[in-house]
Amino acid sequence: MDKEAFLTILGKYRAGEASAEEVEFLHAYYNFFEIKGNIFEEMDHSSKALLKEEIKSELDFKIAQTVVPAGRKLWRLNQILAAAAVLLVVGIAVYFINLQLTGLNDVRMQIAEAKVKDIAPGGNHAVLTLADGSAIKLDDQKNGLLTNQEGAVISKTKDGQIVYHHEGKAAAEVYNTISTPRGGQYQLVLADGTKVWLNAASSIRFPTVFAGKSRNVEITGEAYFEVTKNREKPFKVFSRNQEVEVLGTHFNLNTYEDEQYDQTTLLEGSVKVYRLNEAGSSVNAQTIIPGQVAIAAKGTVDIKVARAVDDEAIAWKNGYFKFSKADIKTIMRQVSRWYNVDVVYKGDFGNDLFGGKINRTDSVSGVLRILKLSNINTTIKGRTIIISN
Incomplete structure (x- = not known):
């Protein structure tokens, strides 16, 4: 060769x-x-x-x-x-x-x-917390019916999704929560047919049946939504500092606490992004169109609208990492969440930026090889990765 x-x-x-x-x-x-x-x-x-x-x-x-x-x-x-x-x-x-x-x-x-x-990649791991506080570790559950709650049938499909089906008359809204750990991800289908992908170290709180005038859910971390259209009942996603309102659309929402910005990236349809103050009231809003991302720094109400970088925002949902001019710590935060590892830095990395595309099915050494090609030294000790320069 x-x-x-x-x-x-x-x-x-x-x-x-x-x-x-x-x-x-x-x-x-x-x-x-x-x-x-x-x-x-x-x-x-x-x-x-x-x-x-x-x-x-x-x-x-x-x-x-x-x-x-x-x-x-x-x-x-x-x-x-x-x-x-x-x-x-x-x-x-x-x-x-x-x-x-x-x-x-x-x-x-x-x-x-x-x-x-070496360290294996993450997988489908999550916990479902029911309205009464009881928790179900979804990894351990067989396919088929899980439980029945207030007019909603909850089941697990053979491909690992959790699906909510509405049966009979809509009851009062009862909330469930699905949480993923570091090293976990999960998919679910809400009672209205909306599909949700949860990234690692994330959660979504949602009603088993949407009985109100709007379809409200709450998230932490990162999630991708394919929202079922319903002009009579808008879909709203709440996070700590933000509200996103849609009628029917595909978008990704990144609200990790350890990231510098909240980012809402739109792929299809139209969404309106609201910044909320400490009291939960809207103080600023921006509407974005497909191919745009709404970026808001943590602790601020300002919203910047920019052109999204190809499919970078949803790379995780499609099974890979993708970076475009990302610094080493931005890359390693994603690695840390997906591989459930801690990261220690030794040395000064300056303003070096990196780009690349890596399968999330690779073991962590496969990801670290990309850094080695850029003369970044990496060492694995237990579940800690040491990055040195």
């Missing part, structure tokens, strides 16, 4: 577009160097040249074996990448054995230790 092909795969990885085989190849490549970071410093010029030539010759041979008859693809990328990953392991084994620096068992042990130190 030549330099250009390698850089192409690396670019696809950083953009979140690499195939499973390409990701596996790059992970093997980085494991190789993480095991012995100063490996080439310990080799003289002739040893380096020999190792390079051995790997290139064997790789060329493996690639040649992937040629198939005319009219079909000339390359089988998964075979090429698998061969390349194997060659990296073979190369390090040959190097260590030839120079007698360490044994193959030591290499295997270091690989095993690296895997133990």
Whole structure:
């Protein structure tokens, strides 16, 4: 594999577009160097040249074996990448054995230790708190009927959603709450058919049946809404400093307390964003259209309307991280919530900004590799990530 092909795969990885085989190849490549970071410093010029030539010759041979008859693809990328990953392991084994620096068992042990130190991504974890205060850990519940409350049937679907169905005459509004921990996310369908995606470390409080003149819910953290249209009964989302009013629309609301701004990003329809004072009264408002984001600094009533950056705001809902000119601490706050880790910083990171797209299904080491490509040092100790510069 030549330099250009390698850089192409690396670019696809950083953009979140690499195939499973390409990701596996790059992970093997980085494991190789993480095991012995100063490996080439310990080799003289002739040893380096020999190792390079051995790997290139064997790789060329493996690639040649992937040629198939005319009219079909000339390359089988998964075979090429698998061969390349194997060659990296073979190369390090040959190097260590030839120079007698360490044994193959030591290499295997270091690989095993690296895997133990890694941290898995979050998943569908949440707690449902009923009106009487009883709590149901949704992870432990089987699919099907969960309970029946004041005219609402609550069930869990096979794909992990919580669905509220309204049956019979609407009763007085009774509120439930669904909360996700750090390392958790969840989806639910409200009684009016509105779909809600909850991000990690978030919550939503909502009525089991919308019996009033408006459909009111309260959130903390971050949530994405696809609101069912009902011109007679507007949908309102309340957070600590804000109210968002819609009739039927798709939007994302980020209100994490540890973020500097509240951000409402509109994808479809129209919403009106109100800033609230300590008494809960509206003191400022802005209407936004699709492709815009309403940004308000914590503790202020001012609302700035800007153009949203593509699908960055809902990347989490679609299964990946996406950053555009984000500083290291903004990135690591998302990492901290999704992987349920603490982050410690050592050094001055200045005003460096980063961009990229990373699958949220990767283990945390997969995310940290992107930072390493930008010369940011990372160390995992238990459930703490140390970032140094």
